[in-house]
Amino acid sequence: MLSTTETADARGPQAPDAGSAPLSPTDRTRLRRGRHKQRADRAELYALLDEGLFCHLGVVVDGAPRVLPTAYGRVGDTLYLHGSTGARSLDTGGEVCVAVTLVDGLVLARSAFHHSVNHRSAVVYGRPRVVDDEDERTAGLRALTEQVAPGRWDAVRVPTRKEMAATRVLALSLAEASVKVRTGPPVDDEEDLALDVWAGVVPVRSVFGEPEPDPLLREGIGVPRHIAEHRSP
């Protein structure tokens, strides 16, 4: 399974600047346990983040953890998040942790102990910056929209001044990030290989169905190419 045994545990020093730096520059993004493979290639981080549809954002509110599923978008080495200006969860001013997890398969071993999940997981730590510059705010919201459906931003009505004023845009550097990947068959104990138990992997994937038009859609508007060709199985 996605076991907590396979996760970095130590708190590290401050992260260096992002840019072309390799991943895992701090102690807490370095894996301590487990057989899962840690990737050190920034391109793998980008690919994973670009494939994900949403993230889980961790914040601390009044000393307790809070985890929110939320949208994100990436521009270079920056992750953009957004929320209402009235939402307190994004108003903590403190550090956040963003996790994007893609599941690829159920790993069914001969022993309960060695069950696992094939997955790709990115975790980003940092203190987000509130974006004030209007151009960057627009670029961030564009990235958030494009994350859900590439090509969408140019096809829709862009935000009004009022909508922009109601939206907080946050920028999180990808400087301190880790990527963890588990692939392949189960890893059973040698002595269990003789057991009369089926073992293997059941692939899991996310697929997109036929687009369902809004009941209020005006007649004569067909499914645009950026949707029809998007994320097809």
Add this chain to the structure above:
Amino acid sequence: MLSTTETADARGPQAPDAGSAPLSPTDRTRLRRGRHKQRADRAELYALLDEGLFCHLGVVVDGAPRVLPTAYGRVGDTLYLHGSTGARSLDTGGEVCVAVTLVDGLVLARSAFHHSVNHRSAVVYGRPRVVDDEDERTAGLRALTEQVAPGRWDAVRVPTRKEMAATRVLALSLAEASVKVRTGPPVDDEEDLALDVWAGVVPVRSVFGEPEPDPLLREGIGVPRHIAEHRSP
């Protein structure tokens, strides 16, 4: 999108006991914003948790949030988590937050602002209890295994004493939990309905592929029924 604008923000009082209590007993599990529907039915919480494959666990380590994808299992009103006895992340002794999120569709509106994601999301808050009783520890690990593949526990080698000793099992009450659901077409502004923009929902679902036998699988062991019939598309 899964906007942070749609999430409860206030910290609440202590939660009452779980059992047959309705959901949302505290301020922080009560939704403050957005059009998404909050569910108050405990059966919906169970159904969502039973459908999920893994959760995102939020903890606070040295004052900073940490989010880990990890396995879970449910028995009644208790969620079980596990990890290595050496993993520091589960050793905080403090509160945790567990989120299980299922994505059902991309909500493509006529305006960028009203884009969203149809989803079902459960969030559980609490202070997990380290399980000492061996029977409950076994029941918890059984639930964790069955979550990934129902029927699996009875088909595999159960944990040895040594494996049990290396595993920490935690129990988290479902007393303080919320369920949030967004369904249906986009909700555009009235004046945008006339725009020449396609709007609607692209369904998203998780599907399971053909089981891939472990290369080390002994000859003559076919895919068992509990796998073949499991989570078929």
